[in-house]
Amino acid sequence: MTKILLMADTHAGCRNDNVAFYEYQKKFYDNVLFPFIDKFQIQHVIHLGDLVDNRRQLNIQTAKRLREDFLEPMAIRSQFRGLNFHIILGNHDTYFKNTNAVNSLSEILNPEYKFFVYKEPTNVVIEGTEFLMLPWMATANRDNDLEAIKNSKAKYCMAHLELKGFEQTKGILARHGDEKEIFSHFKSVFSGHYHIRSNSDNIHYIGSCFQFNWGDYNDYRGFCVLDISSDGKVTAGYYKNPYDMFVKLTYEEDVPCEIERARNAYCRVEVLDKRSESKYNDFINSIHELGVVDLMVDEKAKPVVNLETGDIDVGESNTFIIIKQAISSLDYDDKDGLEFFFEDIHREALEVS
Numbered sequence: 558m559t560k561i562l563l564m565a566d567t568h569a570g571c572r573n574d575n576v577a578f579y580e581y582q583k584k585f586y587d588n589v590l591f592p593f594i595d596k597f598q599i600q601h602v603i604h605l606g607d608l609v610d611n612r613r614q615l616n617i618q619t620a621k622r623l624r625e626d627f628l629e630p631m632a633i634r635s636q637f638r639g640l641n642f643h644i645i646l647g648n649h650d651t652y653f654k655n656t657n658a659v660n661s662l663s664e665i666l667n668p669e670y671k672f673f674v675y676k677e678p679t680n681v682v683i684e685g686t687e688f689l690m691l692p693w694m695a696t697a698n699r700d701n702d703l704e705a706i707k708n709s710k711a712k713y714c715m716a717h718l719e720l721k722g723f724e725q726t727k728g729i730l731a732r733h734g735d736e737k738e739i740f741s742h743f744k745s746v747f748s749g750h751y752h753i754r755s756n757s758d759n760i761h762y763i764g765s766c767f768q769f770n771w772g773d774y775n776d777y778r779g780f781c782v783l784d785i786s787s788d789g790k791v792t793a794g795y796y797k798n799p800y801d802m803f804v805k806l807t808y809e810e811d812v813p814c815e816i817e818r819a820r821n822a823y824c825r826v827e828v829l830d831k832r833s834e835s836k837y838n839d840f841i842n843s844i845h846e847l848g849v850v851d852l853m854v855d856e857k858a859k860p861v862v863n864l865e866t867g868d869i870d871v872g873e874s875n876t877f878i879i880i881k882q883a884i885s886s887l888d889y890d891d892k893d894g895l896e897f898f899f900e901d902i903h904r905e906a907l908e909v910s
């Protein structure tokens with residue numbers, strides 16, 4: 558039986574090369590990913606794109622951490638254990654939006670690593686099974702990509718796709734992009750790009766390994782493992798990243814609270830019951846002492862939109878839910894149209910995938 562591990566959208570250097578994210582990612586690589594690769598003797602790892610976050614420049618400290626924490630441990634295993642590391646270009650790995658010609662994988666991956674890097678559509682055979690490796694479909698190579706998709710006889714496609722109708726941001730389906738039907742001749746397609754795990758027909762967005770912002774709070778993040786049996790049957794299993802970068806705690810006086818979860822994380826505290834100011838201050842101080850990355854405190858939860866006064870409390874919920882609720886309370890004919898309009902603006906503002 559062959560095991561192929563799929564991972565996607567690791568975005569090294571995310572949140573403006575934030576050091577807390579280096580540590581969050583290292584913890585996952587050291588304690589989860591590499592032990593898993595070793596324990597289950599994974600022969601192939603396929604990274605489905607967006608190795609780095611910033612398409613224009615690479616911070617030196619990010620480059621160092623990416624090399625030390627991820628690339629070298631992978632390269633050592635490929636050198637001494639015969640692990641094969643495959644990676645396809647994601648949109649964040651390319652300098653220009655319309656072409657893949659200038660890209661980070663060409664510039665930063667040490668050729669001595671002997672990684673398999675796919676910058677254009679390539680049919681490959683892995684342990685007797687055919688795969689189409691399909692990098693980001695930039696406009697300049699689009700005709701060529703469509704031809705390669707159509708002509709591929711591969712059973713599986715590994716890609717970084719922008720498809721219509723899949724969950725792009727929590728609760729929001731992508732309205733732009735390609736139709737999934739152009740991939741209907743593949744048995745299964747596994748893709749990076751959208752960070753939320755979702756499936757429809759033969760298409761599987763495996764989701765990112767990591768949480769990057771509050772919109773990702775409590776969202777499933779992890780990797781996927783394909784088992785190919787000797788008769789060619791493939792099954793997929795998902796493994797969760799156990800670490801949360803975004804945590805919510807509740808404060809109730811004299812009630813124990815797992816403040817340890819706030820260590821090196823973004824934390825929101827919801828205050829439910831506060832009587833003694835000094836006990837409360839001790840609690841907040843102890844969270845700071847843990848090295849919380851960012852601490853926000855919500856005093857008692859209030860309704861998001863007060864329908865009588867029209868006041869909107871932006872301290873709660875997520876921005877798009879607030880917008881939707883505000884639109885639904887309007888006396889306006891084309892509420893759907895208005896919602897779509899705001900959805901597009903919101904998506905562009907986040908630019909999360």
Ligand SMILES: [Mn+2]
Nearest residue numbers: 566607750910
């Ligand atoms: Mn991405």
